[in-house]
Amino acid sequence: MKFDRINRRIFLKSSAIIGAGLATPTIFTSGSRAQGFCNEPTGANVVLGFNCPQTGPYAEEGKDQLKAYELAVKHLNGEGDGGMLNTFKGSVLKGNGILGKKVTFVTGDTQTKSDAARASATRMIERDGAIMISGGSSSGVAVAVQSLCQDTGIIFMSGLTHSNDTTGKDKKRNGFRHFFNAYMSGEAIAPVIGEAYGKNRRAYHLTADYTWGWTQEESIKNATEKLGWETVAAVRTPLGSADYSQYLTPVLNSGADVLILNHYGNDMVNSLRQAVQFGLRDKQANGKNFEIVVPLFSELMAQGAGDAIKGIYGTANWDWKLDNEGTKAFTKSFGEAYGTPPSQAAQTGYVQALLYANACEMAGTFNPAGVVEALEGFEFDGLGNGPTLYRAEDHQCFKPVLVVQGKQDPADKFDLLQVVKEVPAEQVSYDASIFGGELGPVNTAC
Amino acid sequence: MDEFVLQLLNGLDKGGAYALIALGLTLVFGTLGVVNFAHGALFMIGAFCAVVFSRLIQLETVTIDPEKLTPWGSPMEIRTPLVQAWFGDFGAFLVQYSVPLSLLLAIPVMLIVGLVMERGLIRFFYKRTHAEQILVTFGLAIVIQEIIKASFGANPIPVNAPSALSGSADVGAWLGLGQGIFYPWWRLAYLAFAAVVVGLVIAFLQFTTYGMVVRAGMEDRQTVGFLGIDIQRRFTVVFAIAAVVAGLAGVMYTPIVSPSYSMGMDFLVLSFVVVVVGGMGSVSGAVLAGFLLGILQSFASMNEVKNILPGIDQVIIYLVAVVVLLTMPRGLMGRKGVMEK
Numbered sequence: 001m002k003f004d005r006i007n008r009r010i011f012l013k014s015s016a017i018i019g020a021g022l023a024t025p026t027i028f029t030s031g032s033r034a035q036g037f038c039n040e041p042t043g044a045n046v047v048l049g050f051n052c053p054q055t056g057p058y059a060e061e062g063k064d065q066l067k068a069y070e071l072a073v074k075h076l077n078g079e080g081d082g083g084m085l086n087t088f089k090g091s092v093l094k095g096n097g098i099l100g101k102k103v104t105f106v107t108g109d110t111q112t113k114s115d116a117a118r119a120s121a122t123r124m125i126e127r128d129g130a131i132m133i134s135g136g137s138s139s140g141v142a143v144a145v146q147s148l149c150q151d152t153g154i155i156f157m158s159g160l161t162h163s164n165d166t167t168g169k170d171k172k173r174n175g176f177r178h179f180f181n182a183y184m185s186g187e188a189i190a191p192v193i194g195e196a197y198g199k200n201r202r203a204y205h206l207t208a209d210y211t212w213g214w215t216q217e218e219s220i221k222n223a224t225e226k227l228g229w230e231t232v233a234a235v236r237t238p239l240g241s242a243d244y245s246q247y248l249t250p251v252l253n254s255g256a257d258v259l260i261l262n263h264y265g266n267d268m269v270n271s272l273r274q275a276v277q278f279g280l281r282d283k284q285a286n287g288k289n290f291e292i293v294v295p296l297f298s299e300l301m302a303q304g305a306g307d308a309i310k311g312i313y314g315t316a317n318w319d320w321k322l323d324n325e326g327t328k329a330f331t332k333s334f335g336e337a338y339g340t341p342p343s344q345a346a347q348t349g350y351v352q353a354l355l356y357a358n359a360c361e362m363a364g365t366f367n368p369a370g371v372v373e374a375l376e377g378f379e380f381d382g383l384g385n386g387p388t389l390y391r392a393e394d395h396q397c398f399k400p401v402l403v404v405q406g407k408q409d410p411a412d413k414f415d416l417l418q419v420v421k422e423v424p425a426e427q428v429s430y431d432a433s434i435f436g437g438e439l440g441p442v443n444t445a446c
Numbered sequence: 447m448d449e450f451v452l453q454l455l456n457g458l459d460k461g462g463a464y465a466l467i468a469l470g471l472t473l474v475f476g477t478l479g480v481v482n483f484a485h486g487a488l489f490m491i492g493a494f495c496a497v498v499f500s501r502l503i504q505l506e507t508v509t510i511d512p513e514k515l516t517p518w519g520s521p522m523e524i525r526t527p528l529v530q531a532w533f534g535d536f537g538a539f540l541v542q543y544s545v546p547l548s549l550l551l552a553i554p555v556m557l558i559v560g561l562v563m564e565r566g567l568i569r570f571f572y573k574r575t576h577a578e579q580i581l582v583t584f585g586l587a588i589v590i591q592e593i594i595k596a597s598f599g600a601n602p603i604p605v606n607a608p609s610a611l612s613g614s615a616d617v618g619a620w621l622g623l624g625q626g627i628f629y630p631w632w633r634l635a636y637l638a639f640a641a642v643v644v645g646l647v648i649a650f651l652q653f654t655t656y657g658m659v660v661r662a663g664m665e666d667r668q669t670v671g672f673l674g675i676d677i678q679r680r681f682t683v684v685f686a687i688a689a690v691v692a693g694l695a696g697v698m699y700t701p702i703v704s705p706s707y708s709m710g711m712d713f714l715v716l717s718f719v720v721v722v723v724g725g726m727g728s729v730s731g732a733v734l735a736g737f738l739l740g741i742l743q744s745f746a747s748m749n750e751v752k753n754i755l756p757g758i759d760q761v762i763i764y765l766v767a768v769v770v771l772l773t774m775p776r777g778l779m780g781r782k783g784v785m786e787k
Contacts, residue, residue, distance in 0.1 A: 028529075055600055056593070058599035058670075059599065059601065060600065060601040064531060095746065104754070127690055172703075204703075230781070233749065235749070238760065240708075241714075242703040243702065243703055244713055245456045245460070245745050246453070246456055246743070246747035246759065247632070247747065249452045249453055249456055249744075249748075250449060250747075250748060250749045251450060252448070252449070253449050254450065254749070261690065265601075266601065266602050266704075266706060269601075269602050269704055270602065270704060271606070273704065274703075275632075277614070277630040277632065277701075277702075278614065278629075278630055279611065279613065279614035279627070279628045279630070282613075282614070283628075300601070304601055304602055304603075304604055304704065305604065306604040306606065320517060321517070332517075332518040332519060333515050333518075334518070335516060335517060335518025335519075335520070336518055336520065338538060341517055341518070341559050394580050412522070414516075417786065
């Protein structure tokens with residue numbers, strides 16, 4: 001190319017064209033600023049963004065959750081059998097979308113990584129115009145996306161996140177959590193394992209070395225020490241270790257008689273199976289049978305761990321075998337659609353989508369300010385967990401927590417966990433201020 | 447003392463896995479001069495041979511039982527393993543011993559994978575730089591990994607050891623150290639397997655004429671060529687052997703760590719450190735360094751050691767590598783002239 005041929009006129013012309021091109025997005029942005037709030041739906045549709053791990057260590061949980069979101073969208077639009085829409089008490093949903101607009105959705109892959117999750121959420125908000133983001137199967141991801149949604153004026157209905165920090169020190173006015181947390185797990189499980197294993201126990205913790213592991217270790221330690229248990233050691237293991245033999249060996253002669261595995265997903269599958277291989281469950285220590293506890297359980301992890309979970313105690317947010325109308329309706333819809341019972345990851349996602357839609361209907365607007373007001377202090381029932389409160393102070397749901405145990409003699413491949421106890425919400429409630437953090441003001445601007 | 451014995455066993459076990467993978471890596475490097483970053487993927491393919499085999503053997507017939515209902519009200523599917531239905535007790539035995547039997551399946555599969563990989567891709571990169579070899583083999587590893595992930599999902603898939611080998615052995619009684627030192631049978635089996643395979647490969651190279659020619663080719667490819675021997679074909683065979691060794695190591699590893707798509711990469715970096723510490727291209731160096739680093743890593747993870755030096759278990763291998771390379775730049779048993787110009 002010969003640059004000497006570019007004369008002043010051509011240069012000016014092309015500059016003007018390029019300039020106009022560059023300015024175009026700004027014109028649209030300034031147009032959107034003129035709206036009352038970020039991504040206000042103006043057409044016949046409203047877009048929800050579902051941000052789940054579709055690859056990475058928690059992919060199986062994410063995929064299950066995504067199926068539930070699809071089901072929720074169908075039911076909101078009046079398609080299918082309606083699922084929990086038929087049992088939801090406190091609902092003003094009409095089955096004709098949200099505020100008369102048909103619900104559509106876009107999905108993103110968090111890869112169980114905070115940066116990837118933020119990138120996919122940003123894409124859904126900026127390009128697809130999502131008005132609400134839901135999903136996540138990791139506390140690291142949930143905390144990161146929650147703060148992004150706060151900054152961009154979008155509502156975040158978190159999926160599976162169990163760290164105390166999500167509605168504790170990292171809570172945000174635009175973010176809401178239906179799932180329970182590590183503190184509640186500790187309060188629920190401690191009396192049960194105290195009853196089963198005695199008050200005079202010595203516990204050894206192996207903990208996944210990141211935010212969720214730390215808060216779970218702290219919560220379980222506090223709860224079991226209140227029982228009278230002694231904590232012998234708490235050893236941190238790097239995320240994604242495959243071989244835990246070097247961490248399990250010191251447990252054998254540490255004087256401990258209980259091993260508490262603060263691991264999740266693949267890590268839990270490997271550490272639990274290996275602990276069983278090392279004969280920990282056949283061992284005697286301090287004159288007692290050695291026991292293993294996995295404070296946070298999921299059905300999908302139980303499938304991965306195989307026989308190793310038999311008899312092991314843990315806690316769960318929800319189980320498809322619960323005897324209530326909402327659970328039955330959801331299990332039926334999900335089972336007919338996908339051929340398996342839904343996991344707790346699926347249920348929490350489904351419920352969050354319904355709760356968001358209902359809050360918009362109650363508020364009569366998609367404006368986050370109205371949605372937040374409708375959800376704060378909202379009491380509802382019939383969504384599978386019994387009477388539930390969305391606490392205004394920290395946007396945490398309070399409902400009964402399940403203590404579950406790996407089934408000794410499963411009737412079929414769906415029947416892996418049994419519910420030992422439903423611990424009432426009052427017993428796992430706490431003062432909203434103990435984990436610090438500030439909700440701050442609601443943000444509605446892009 | 448108990449913990450010392452157990453950590454020693456852990457170290458030997460881990461070392462066995464390192465040695466098996468590093469052995470293949472260094473064989474390929476020594477003969478073909480190729481730095482094969484897809485070697486970890488071969489280990490993973492082996493592990494998935496066990497998954498496929500145990501799934502095949504557990505293939506079920508599905509009948510619908512209209513009497514029994516699923517939780518959502520449709521008729522329940524009743525599943526019976528085919529082999530058990532056909533062969534009775536022998537079928538049950540096959541299901542039980544699916545992992546050891548997978549070794550038989552893995553040998554032909556890994557041979558084919560190894561031959562295809564060498565003939566189909568790697569031979570075009572013999573004369574390229576190491577950087578280009580690393581790029582292409584690393585790319586290949588990612589492709590294999592993604593294929594496995596797309597086919598089997600991202601969750602680890604549990605594969606069980608035969609129930610006769612899934613408990614623990616009373617190692618303390620064997621060693622006369624009293625009661626209470628138990629070690630999983632399967633890990634002991636893995637250690638024995640590693641020892642046998644390492645012994646066989648070294649014996650093959652040292653004591654067979656075929657192996658002798660291969661070794662001669664490693665020293666001076668041209669001269670062996672002048673003698674009228676098709677050394678290239680022998681090297682292809684060596685590549686296939688390396689693939690089989692990695693694959694078998696993967697099969698045997700499945701009851702210890704549930705196979706997942708990322709397991710190859712997890713081992714790869716460590717295995718390269720083992721090769722470098724042992725000496726590039728030295729088979730016995732790789733074996734020695736594998737066991738040495740495995741044992742050191744285990745001892746570094748004892749709580750007594752970590753209390754004094756927190757985090758030492760994470761870095762010990764790299765610290766050793768630094769020290770070895772500073773004092774013995776060719777590695778423990780490295781020879782002059784390898785990777786030196």
